Amino acid sequence: MTAMPTAPAPTSDLPPPCLDEDALLDLPDGDATAQAAALPLDTRFRLRDLITPIQRAFLDRHGYLVFDRVASEDEVGRILQDMDAAQARLLAEGTEKVFGVPVWFGTDPDGQPILQRLGFSSTFSEFLSGFVQHERFEPVRRLIGEDARIGHREKDGVVFNRYINTDQSLYPGLGWHTDSLRDVFYNWKMPGPMLNVGLHFDRIREEDGGLRVLPGTHRQSAFASLFRKIHFVTQTADRDEVMVETWPGDLTVHDGRMWHRVQRSPHVGWRSLRRSMYVPYVIDAFNPKSPDAKTPLYQRFFDRIQRVKKAWMRWRADAK
Numbered sequence: 001m002t003a004m005p006t007a008p009a010p011t012s013d014l015p016p017p018c019l020d021e022d023a024l025l026d027l028p029d030g031d032a033t034a035q036a037a038a039l040p041l042d043t044r045f046r047l048r049d050l051i052t053p054i055q056r057a058f059l060d061r062h063g064y065l066v067f068d069r070v071a072s073e074d075e076v077g078r079i080l081q082d083m084d085a086a087q088a089r090l091l092a093e094g095t096e097k098v099f100g101v102p103v104w105f106g107t108d109p110d111g112q113p114i115l116q117r118l119g120f121s122s123t124f125s126e127f128l129s130g131f132v133q134h135e136r137f138e139p140v141r142r143l144i145g146e147d148a149r150i151g152h153r154e155k156d157g158v159v160f161n162r163y164i165n166t167d168q169s170l171y172p173g174l175g176w177h178t179d180s181l182r183d184v185f186y187n188w189k190m191p192g193p194m195l196n197v198g199l200h201f202d203r204i205r206e207e208d209g210g211l212r213v214l215p216g217t218h219r220q221s222a223f224a225s226l227f228r229k230i231h232f233v234t235q236t237a238d239r240d241e242v243m244v245e246t247w248p249g250d251l252t253v254h255d256g257r258m259w260h261r262v263q264r265s266p267h268v269g270w271r272s273l274r275r276s277m278y279v280p281y282v283i284d285a286f287n288p289k290s291p292d293a294k295t296p297l298y299q300r301f302f303d304r305i306q307r308v309k310k311a312w313m314r315w316r317a318d319a320k
């Protein structure tokens, strides 16, 4: 049996250099807007003590930012190790929901259960909990709001994802969606501005599938943000989509109103593994979930779909 790879494969290919902003830190807004507009869509930025005028302008214009390897190789390895431990604990305890949010298990290439989506993951790892609160992320937190905090026990908490392409993967990719739809379901109000912060654990090239975004769609009408595509159903590539190539430890910030998807890997088995983690920054009144929290309606709906999918895949595998 092949052991699940905990640490990412060593990367011999280094990312292209980040944008050199040393001489551009005091740009007036108008100049920053013009410079950001002229940058290629795959520009990689360096996370500094402050979000720079160009970074702000790029985010305003396109709806996302990619920060070069904010987590070290050791940190990436340690978080992945703790998520393996969380998987073992969830399996041993037979846990199906954490704070009311369903935990998704698929089947790995060796026929073993594999954790594919875990909400509130920072409550399973002291290291992860400390890591997401590290001071290097202060500029990101303040970009969201002076009073923003990490919702370890709010919304879905820190969400850890594993995508894998196998016969019985519950989660090989993710169709087009905006994250604001979730807020519509949580609060019953139209999507307002919100930023989502993701950490990426694997080297993902264009040909490996991975994150695709539709730049500028965060500025669309609320109607387009709900109906431009069919949420989580439409999978087809869009002419204007941009592939977000990642190296382990990269951080992305994206506007929750922007359309994005995760393209399924064309590889199968462990080679297709892709791991990401999303950190919720919250500005609303403190509203932590209790261990016996009710499962939100939309999650019950998705969970039902996932269960049917799992039963169908099992039936198909047995029929072979």
Ligand SMILES: O=C(O)CCC(=O)C(=O)O
Binding pocket: 161, 174, 179, 198, 211, 260, 261, 262, 276, 277, 278
């Ligand atoms: O895995 C990713 O990078 C994206 C995940 C995502 O879009 C989501 O969970 O809403």
Ligand SMILES: [Fe+2]
Binding pocket: 177, 178, 179, 260
């Ligand atoms: Fe998303």
